[in-house]
Amino acid sequence: MTTVETLTIREMCDTYQVTARTLRFYETKELLSPIRAGSRRLYTKQDRARLQLILRGKRFGFSLEDIRQLLDMYNRNGSNQAQLARTFDLGQNRLEQMKAQRDELSVAIAELETELQGAAAALSAFRDAAE
Amino acid sequence: MTTVETLTIREMCDTYQVTARTLRFYETKELLSPIRAGSRRLYTKQDRARLQLILRGKRFGFSLEDIRQLLDMYNRNGSNQAQLARTFDLGQNRLEQMKAQRDELSVAIAELETELQGAAAALSAFRDAAE
DNA sequence: ACGTTACATGACGTTAACGTCAACTTCACT
DNA sequence: AGTGAAGTTGACGTTAACGTCATGTAACGT
Numbered sequence: 001m002t003t004v005e006t007l008t009i010r011e012m013c014d015t016y017q018v019t020a021r022t023l024r025f026y027e028t029k030e031l032l033s034p035i036r037a038g039s040r041r042l043y044t045k046q047d048r049a050r051l052q053l054i055l056r057g058k059r060f061g062f063s064l065e066d067i068r069q070l071l072d073m074y075n076r077n078g079s080n081q082a083q084l085a086r087t088f089d090l091g092q093n094r095l096e097q098m099k100a101q102r103d104e105l106s107v108a109i110a111e112l113e114t115e116l117q118g119a120a121a122a123l124s125a126f127r128d129a130a131e
Numbered sequence: 132m133t134t135v136e137t138l139t140i141r142e143m144c145d146t147y148q149v150t151a152r153t154l155r156f157y158e159t160k161e162l163l164s165p166i167r168a169g170s171r172r173l174y175t176k177q178d179r180a181r182l183q184l185i186l187r188g189k190r191f192g193f194s195l196e197d198i199r200q201l202l203d204m205y206n207r208n209g210s211n212q213a214q215l216a217r218t219f220d221l222g223q224n225r226l227e228q229m230k231a232q233r234d235e236l237s238v239a240i241a242e243l244e245t246e247l248q249g250a251a252a253a254l255s256a257f258r259d260a261a262e
Numbered sequence: 263a264c265g266t267t268a269c270a271t272g273a274c275g276t277t278a279a280c281g282t283c284a285a286c287t288t289c290a291c292t
Numbered sequence: 293a294g295t296g297a298a299g300t301t302g303a304c305g306t307t308a309a310c311g312t313c314a315t316g317t318a319a320c321g322t
Contacts, residue, residue, distance in 0.1 A: 059235060061191075061192030073246075088251065092247065094243065095240065098236060101191070102233055102237060104187065104190060105232065109229050109233065112222060112229070113226065115204075115205065115222065
């Protein structure tokens with residue numbers, strides 16, 4: 001019989017490349033809420049999904065507080081209309097920001113590429129002169 | 132006769148929505164190096180260009196130290212070959228990172244859009260039921 | 263000459279996101 | 293029963309990126 005797959009804190013660390021301190025810290029910030037076996041934490045599949053979202057959010061430069069709100073939006077779907085409308089707005093704004101960021105990033109990438117082509121040319125010139 | 136356009140620290144603040152403290156702080160971090168009129172700072176066109184790059188870098192989530200290196204790459208083109216090659220590599224890496232970030236961002240945007248469509252549908256349902 | 267701005271420097275405070283250390287429990291074995 | 297590994301809860305330390313005084317000076321209008 002396959003037990004419900006839960007991971008210890010150490011296994012979580014190894015799997016997601018985070019420290020135990022980080023996981024406990026996220027818990028105090030109410031980003032995670034693993035179940036307990038006595039005093040020990042056990043992370044369910046749900047916890048792991050949340051952690052992945054957290055880590056991705058971080059790569060986008062979102063603050064943990066931002067991420068907490070986003071997670072709430074993803075998870076809390078049995079809410080009332082006002083609640084839903086509010087989280088919907090929050091999501092819309094976030095979406096706008098992300099799109100703007102992506103566009104700006106595209107421009108910056110293009111610029112950097114041009115710049116690097118110039119550098120590459122300079123390097124070639126150096127090498128040619130050294131022959 | 133048009134004097135060489137330089138801005139005072141206050142004018143810089145108003146123009147770019149940063150505090151004087153921030154500008155002085157950037158100076159201690161060698162991100163900016165305005166000229167002096169006595170003890171007072173005067174920001175040239177070059178300084179303004181650098182500040183814009185700094186602010187854009189920040190919007191992408193780069194650290195000030197990252198930005199400093201990027202700025203060096205943009206500006207120092209009279210360097211030796213080793214120097215140039217090194218900064219070139221640095222730029223390449225950064226470019227990879229930025230592209231990866233952009234791609235990840237695109238995925239997240241798509242997901243969020245789907246999610247929000249669901250929320251929008253739920254809202255409509257609510258409204259329909261309320262008629 | 264004098265008061266009011268504008269600016270300067272220096273020192274200390276602040277927040278986010280953990281790191282680090284100490285001092286227990288608690289299993290899992292031997 | 294003893295020991296070692298893994299886990300727990302505090303408590304304090306750390307870094308980045310500024311904010312917030314306190315204090316001092318310099319130019320400008322009256």
